[in-house]
Amino acid sequence: MWQRYHLSVGERFSIPVDDTNSVHVSFIALTEVTAIPRLYDTPINPSNGIGMLVDYRSYAAAYAKAGGTPLTPNAVFLRTQSDAASLASVRNTFPDLADRRLLMIDNQQNSVHLDIVGVLAIAVGTVLVLALIGTLLSSWLNAASRRTNFAVMRTLGMASRQIAAVLLWEQGFLYGIAFVLGIGLGALLTIFVAPTVALLDLAGPGGRNNPYDVPSVLTTIPYPQLLLLLMIMGAICLGALLLMAHIVSRPSISMMLRMNED
Structure with a gap:
């Protein structure tokens, strides 16, 4: 996205944030992020890795103001410790969690x-x-x-x-x-x-x-x-x-x- 919109630090830009391209929200570019989890380009989807990081509360307020409807998150990332006790606690609390560590172990085994x-x-x-x-x-x-x-x-x-x-x-x-x-x-x-x-x-x-x-x-x-x-x-x-x-x-x-x- 940084290269596509030719952004620079401190620059203001506006992009559509809904499927119909009718709701636009203005942003301020702070810095370029080299990689975002779960966003990556592939031979099938060469532009699949486009994304940006924003403050959720500010973005939710701006989205609700521009579109008239509240923002509903569809995914949440958890930052956890790598010790066994912390992982067991998180897995017990969220049994349906998409566990990246378990997925990595499963792939390795x-x-x-x-x-x-x-x-x-x-x-x-x-x-x-x-x-x-x-x-x-x-x-x-x-x-x-x-x-x-x-x-x-x-x-x-x-x-x-x-x-x-x-x-x-x-x-x-x-x-x-x-x-x-x-x-x-x-x-x-x-x-x-x-x-x-x-x-x-x-x-x-x-x-x-x-x-x-x-x-x-x-x-x-x-x-x-x-x-x-x-x-x-x-x-x-x-x-x-x-x-x-x-x-x-x-x-x-x-x-x-x-x-x-x-």
């Missing part, structure tokens, strides 16, 4: 939702484990196939520390690129795919809502857990790199003797 989350968790975990194992095996095979080259370099007088540094720079660069690409791809999937997946349990014969007539999905990323996972994977990769660098920088005595004989 929905069997379809749990199945989708479980399958995705298993898939992501499997991909991470296989990718980590494949990366470590690839690095180890690459280093093992070049042990002769490293032994030659060691025989020619190259220090063990220098050989280890060569391997660490090569593999570390590849690991760094892999981490950057993986994080970037994960961010893209989170932005574009996660909201769609979150609506899968609303579709189908058992869905209670139209998946295209719901508010936009708010994606919450667990940064502490994600950072911990990245740190664990980074520590594993770093440990594997250090172990490989230690092995290739210290060739076996038999290989060194054979190189000296050659």
